[in-house]
Amino acid sequence: MKHSDAAPLPAGDFSQWLRDMRAALGGRGGMDVACGNCRGCCTSSYYVKVRANETAALERIGVANLEPGPPGDPGSRLLGFQPGGHCRMLVGRECSIYPDRPETCRSYDCRVYAAAEMNAGEGRTEINERVARWRFSFPAAEDQMEQRAVAAAARYLRQHPVRFAGGHVPSRPSEIAVLAVKAYRVFLDPPADDATIRASLVQAVADFEA
Numbered sequence: 001m002k003h004s005d006a007a008p009l010p011a012g013d014f015s016q017w018l019r020d021m022r023a024a025l026g027g028r029g030g031m032d033v034a035c036g037n038c039r040g041c042c043t044s045s046y047y048v049k050v051r052a053n054e055t056a057a058l059e060r061i062g063v064a065n066l067e068p069g070p071p072g073d074p075g076s077r078l079l080g081f082q083p084g085g086h087c088r089m090l091v092g093r094e095c096s097i098y099p100d101r102p103e104t105c106r107s108y109d110c111r112v113y114a115a116a117e118m119n120a121g122e123g124r125t126e127i128n129e130r131v132a133r134w135r136f137s138f139p140a141a142e143d144q145m146e147q148r149a150v151a152a153a154a155r156y157l158r159q160h161p162v163r164f165a166g167g168h169v170p171s172r173p174s175e176i177a178v179l180a181v182k183a184y185r186v187f188l189d190p191p192a193d194d195a196t197i198r199a200s201l202v203q204a205v206a207d208f209e210a
């Protein structure tokens with residue numbers, strides 16, 4: 001039987017995925033995502049951060065395609081996109097520097113939106129179609145508890161302006177979903193008052209990044 005483009009896709013056991021995702025965000029390995037023919041993350045007007053120590057990626061991309069890094073991380077560079085939103089390294093539907101692609105691309109995993117019960121934002125149709133298809137498995141009570149905590153953290157961050165290091169208040173869907181993965185433990189047993197929740201989120205992210 002032929003699967004339609006909207007057919008559900010297995011996303012794996014939730015708690016195992018969460019451990020792998022947290023390791024990838026901590027720079028300890030990439031994610032193995034069943035992208036199939038989806039190129040959503042390469043065609044959705046994302047700036048790709050390239051760290052200063054990613055010499056092979058920086059060399060392959062070339063200075064002409066790189067822009068200054070984000071505030072707070074001046075050593076890194078940003079790989080931009082072409083008019084229409086396609087990454088400058090995408091040729092046809094293939095990454096032209098795949099073996100040397102940046103860490104940002106290796107750790108990108110759109111299942112993070114499914115985990116956080118949100119989408120990638122307006123205009124990111126190809127990613128959102130894929131996000132809607134992911135189905136996690138919950139073989140143990142822990143899987144369910146952890147997914148609920150990730151979703152609750154993301155919901156809180158969407159509804160409350162929380163000021164993180166450097167005074168930044170996250171608002172982009174990608175940063176909110178990633179922060180929810182970093183700080184989900186706050187919502188396993190959330191404090192009763194807002195001030196403590198905010199402080200706990202900031203501390204949890206600082207601890208993760210330390």
Ligand code: SF4
Nearest residue numbers: 042087089090095105
């Ligand atoms: S560098 Fe390659 S993998 Fe990364 S966004 Fe660009 S085309 Fe996609």
